[in-house]
Amino acid sequence: MDNEQIGKRPKVVSKSFMAVGPTLHYSHENVLKCWLLAVVAFSVSCLFWSKIVTGSFWTFDLHSLSFSEFWRLGQPIITGVSRGVSIFEYPWQILVLGLLMGILAIVPVLISQLMSFSYSLPFILAVFFLADLPGFAICLLVSCVAAACRPLRFRSRIIAAALCTAPQLLYWGFFGGAWKLEPIKLGFSYAPWICAWLVGLAIAGLVLGIGHYTRYRPGLVWAFTSIFLLLAIVTFEIRIGFDELDYQLYVAKNDPEQAVEFHEHDITEAFDRTLADPAVEKYLAGFFYPTESIQRRAELKREIQTQLTYDRWPSWFIVPPELNFPAKKRELFEQYDSFISRRSQSPRMPISLYYKALLSEYRPVYNILGQEEILRFYNDYPHRDSLPIWHRLYEQFPESSESLEARCRIAHDWAGRGEFEQAEKLLVETQNKLRERLKLLEEDQTQSETFFSPFRPLADSAMTVFKFTELQRRLNQLHNLISSENRADDPDTGKRLARFVMLNPHNTDFPWHLDELLKQMGDKDPLRDNILLAKAKLIADEQLRAEKLAQLHRDFQNTEGGMQALYELGLLKRRRWSQQNDSNLEQKKKLLVETRAALTSFTEKYPASIFTEQAKKILEDLPAAD
Template identity: 55%
Template sequence: MEKESEKTPKVPKTFLTVGPTLHYSHRNVQRYWLLAAFVFSLACLFWSRVVTGQFWAFNFASQRIPDFWELGRSTITGVSIFEYPWQIIVLGLLMGVLAVVPVLTAQLMSFGHSFIFILAVFFLANLPGFSAFLVVSCLAAAARPLRFRSRIIAIALCMAPQLAYWGAFGGARGVEPLEWGFSFAPWIWAWLTGMTIAGLVIGIGHYTRYKPGLIWVFTTTTLLLALGFFVWKIGFDELDYQLYVAQSNPEEVAEFRDHSIRDALDRTITDPTEKEYRSGFSYPSEPIPLREELKREIQIQLIQDRWPTWLILPDELLYQDKREQLNAQYDRFIRPPQPWWMPQAVHREIVTRRARSNRMPIALYYKALLNEYSPDLRRIQQDETLHFFNDYPQERASRVWFRLYSDFGRSPESAEARWRMARQLAGAKDVAKARKLLDEADRIASDQLAIDEKAEAVPADGLFSAFQPSPDTAMTAQKLRDLLRRIYELRTLISDENLAGGDDALTRVAELAMLNPHSLDYERRLDLLLGQLGEKDPLRDNLLLEKVKLIADDQGRAERLGELSREFQNTDGGMQALYELSRLHLRTYQREPKKESLLQATNMLTSFLSLYPRSFYATQVKKNLDGLPKAE
């Protein structure tokens, strides 16, 4: 009987394969795999910190469809690549790690081993959309059809989903075309970084028989490079400044712009519940008297910086909530909070370093300015408008201004602090110290204005015009000019000329210096001061000018300014009256560009230059005059 030859049964090949690294000791493989996963998780957390300011920013509730896929926003929010070009390198290095390490793990080990890296991208890096593309990429790398002899070619092919994701979702939105093109630079660098890591791992692995350990070594190296570049060229202080301060200028916050309260009053007056409530009290029944009474109550409550409980408020009028939110943001930069995991000594060192940050003057300036914002109560009565002023020193902001002055006395922002402190000192009759502070503020502001004007004279153009460094100061040229004007006016008010009005002259000057022009009793207090003056008192023109400024009607105010400028010619009050009159005619022309208004504006500006050619206002008046078209 012939013995039948036995045939070895064929085992079907699986679609997903295992890589060469798994042929080594299981314990050794697991150790290096966990090391790689740990370092990769650190890279994900660092990505989150660099992009969002938090080491872990994932939130299920916030995962809306646009946010799920969005990537381009990371190039312009926080540390923008257009203000900090080194951020291109940092983002590229980190994204390169996130893009290639899971794929390498799937190829050299298995898809199951790569899944923990995908989860880290999803939860720790807060890139759920990118993690979905990584799943496809890792499946392809572990699949038998892409097990080429050349592993680097297989990696390059398996990186196609990442390229598709970067191309589809990596561009910044809402920017100029040139900026949109440059916003892909980090992802180009990420692809180069990823392929470099893959080339090194596979190249060295070819000679070491793909022993475990190469992935975590190059992941660590790349992470350290990204961290080094970030700390060296950007820094966490700059990141927190951009996140919490730079985009929170109180002058640009919508809640502190003008808002009409007319609709809120209308809703409150017609609301049935409020009608029933008012019926139990002695409110007027007629609409107009009722409205006036309600406005008076609003004014009384706003003195305490709060709204009446009965007023039905829209969101844009809730400025107190916005102020609280902004103060909290500034405080996060000024004194960073201590995370639960951070040692006390490390936190103290961070706070100490932050206190010396060159961005601290801007944070203190914004915080102090925010707390100066107060409602103009007179506008509530005049035109039912919530208008804010910040040109009067408030007690709640004084300590912040003092810290800005004492700790950062050479910064441009300290000039503003000096002016506010000088005004308070003038109100306290300490004229000598006030003048000293004004001289210092004048010098600092003038020097910075010269720097700004020189920078403005150099236009930014060319291919790389999209890249502009973040401003070093919050004091723009316009702010500096306005500050210099206020310095001049306060210096003029406390000049020897105005102090030569008798024994009580200093007291009267001090009282005028600290009068709040936006308070409800401002006009009454001006009248009281005027009643104390003689006909020849040098402060009389200043007080009369302040009263004229309160006239709401442009025509009536123009007539009184003209009379005042003629009556007190060659005095500080008379000169300022003529300057205000020229500005009034200029605004009239800008509002209604007619030939008659152009002629009036031109005549007023020309008249001012002829009478006061060397005054502080002459430069601005000449600039305004040169900007007007020639009258035919």
Template identity: 55%
Template sequence: MASETEKTPKAPKSFLTIGPTLHYSHSNVQRSWLLAAALFSITCLLWSRIVTGSFWTFDFQAQAAPDFWRLGEATTAGTSIFEYPWQIIVLGLLMGIMAVVPVLIAQLMSFGHRFVFLLAVFFLANLPGFATFLLVSCFAVAARPLRFRSRIIAIALCMAPQLLYWGLFGAAKEVDTFSWGLSLAPWIFAWLVGMTVAGIVLAVGHYTRYKPGLTWIFTTTTLLLALGIFEGAVGFDELDYQFYVARNNPEDVTEFREHTIREALDETVNVAIKQKDLSMKKFVATERIPLRAEMKGEILIDLNNSDEWPAWFDSKVREEWRYKDRRKWLIEQYGCFMHPEKPWWMPKFVHDRILQRRSASERMPIALYYKAMVNEYSPDLRQIRQDDLLGFYCDYPQDEALPIWDDLYSIEAYNKSPESIEARWRLARHIAR
């Protein structure tokens, strides 16, 4: 009969395929997937730590900034690849993991399993642009039209979005041609790392029938290799020094340079005379020249007594004149290097070890020297009185800096450093006063 001879119609195949790893026991698959996700998240956190100085710096408000999606800053921030060439290898290894592991998960498991990995790139590594391109790559590798017999060819083709992202956003800005080309080196190496990891995983998986566990094993290997190279060639002490100390030399701080206050003072005098209220309530003089002299005198008194601008003049004070706020901020930055805070998740003995190693760092005398010099800067009142010029002097030791100079002089680990010579001179001048 015709009805019996007719073939049963086949169900249409789904557009997104299921990988071979999901054919194994569900508990084993879930365990391996969770391990891979955890190690991948650690990779993203380590990336953030090396590139930004903090383990997590995600900011929702910064997502709309045009330069936020750029990757080139990673090559120049902190331990720049131009000063520390080993950073090319470290960044390449970490980026290689982030570029290929979600794609492998989408191919060997399913498109849905890649979700946690993309969230880690977006939030933990703080790379929303790269996460967007990764999404396209994962979708492509899980799609049936690109499900080739050769899985490595599919991986190579589907990593094209990553290459596009690196080409568009990976180069450093405002550098010469050679440096521009060199800034792309970490991402070229990242592609090689990603393809190598994918090739090994797929080659081993071909003989083990893609059993769960291959992805997290090779993720761990690559992550440990990156961490070992970074710690051996650069180190977290040097990283924190570059972030918190090297870029905050007091001699380069705008707030401690000369600034004229003449225009702001003249404008305040004009307003006082015109409104006829400030001069009557606050000052005795009503004529321009005496009033100006009286105002300047009160500015000098407040700066000398409290190191603050008068309240009636505060609205005219420019940002670069607020040296006291900058001094406080600089001291906090130096403190981040000298006494790093303990994260909530870090064991106490690990943090104690970090503090012990940090105190013995060869960069510590420089941080102490900068901190002492910041405390030494005082406004030159004579220069303000004569020329309406806000300037600073640091010729005489201040009481706030004496304990720091004493540390540089007396602590054995620091007293042979070049900075200790300055400390001895400062202490000698203090004793001679």
């Protein structure tokens, strides 16, 4: 009897740990077709994510992955510091990132829940390789395993899906913040991921809600993936645009003034390292260089100066990365040309042309390189090879703020050709426009701080208050220099003025040209005071320079050169005062008194001078004399 009862017991079939979803109960061909469509839509989402974040549709490189890059998400994406756009400059990027990340976070989980874990693997691999988010792919793997597990197969599928997104939430919490920013920006940096979580829940709610009434027929996942992807693309194109993305990639992050290669560098260490290299020593021994070390060094520096005129270092010089400005120059030109050729109708074209023209003006200061072994650059002189770019900027975008700089350079060139009336007309027009732009820019900078102050739209121009002020100074100086007072009626005077205007003060032959001009003019020549002022400013000894400036002011008190000599004397006194340490308080106090006296005298004697406002600002910043 017992044996019969035992034989009649029902057999218990063990259930697998991984469950199969309801969608697989339908026709396999239809299920597979819809699954493939979902894979395609999801892969496009990954590629679009890569595009808006890095500028390329696919950037994955397994060999270059470090630990930080493996888990990266926050600051580079939020601030656009690497390649993309910043949410603080383009707030709509929050929604775009949220839509895409929401798709990436929930679709694999839904596939695992409605079908099976194995069907979610291609989605995880797409995130790993196509979206270049390997750390996030690991979190998705955990979520998909959890979604396919029988213990998490709740009656409420939406609750199960929400619980299975816990790894994604942890990932966003740990790696999604821009921790190097101030607290308020750090808080806002989580906005895209909060949006992503809400978008993910919305997709899950729509798929599972509608699926509840359709018995989870295949097709809902790929349909809503495509809808939300399309929404992200449309939002990005309308509110940000691919031209703006290219601007960020090729122009905005390539300001030549921010490039470390064009900053001031001491080349002594690199020079010593080069001369100590056995291969270099052997190479130099094959040429007729002096054997004595000091003479050889001087000769080699002259060769460096010669080669740098062609934008290259000598072949024997070991160039460290921070000194390799020729390569940086070529790289930046390529970036600007890429944007100009692809986005010629973009409103950012004036900025790209401005940067390109400014970059072409960069030249090393050869005198300082030979004397102090300091590599320093200047870009305030209009070279002839840069003029076509400035003309294009002025002619195609005459109403842009950047065109004001182009006008100044073009007017300088016209004055150097002797076309003074045309240059003066352009200068007056530019000065009027600049005053208007400067006033508007200063008003914009006085806006009060609010809770949403971190969200500042990207500036429409590369011109800042500082740049406008510096440009205004150069415009005023050039206008005063080519005024009718310095031209007289003598044709030779006009020729000398044109020649003086086009002299490059950074060239090694600048003093020689000044002497030649002085030989050609008499004591009453209207340009004489300007030539003498230029010569006085070249004197290396500060004490002797101060004496020359003071003498020049006494001899030409009623001319522009004499007026500026007093102003330059005040600046020289202030610089000497600021360089004095506290060990010699009496000397420092004396220089402060002399600085205040020189600048006060200047403001009282010449209230209408172009330098008066600046002199008053300097006086206000000076400490009170004891």
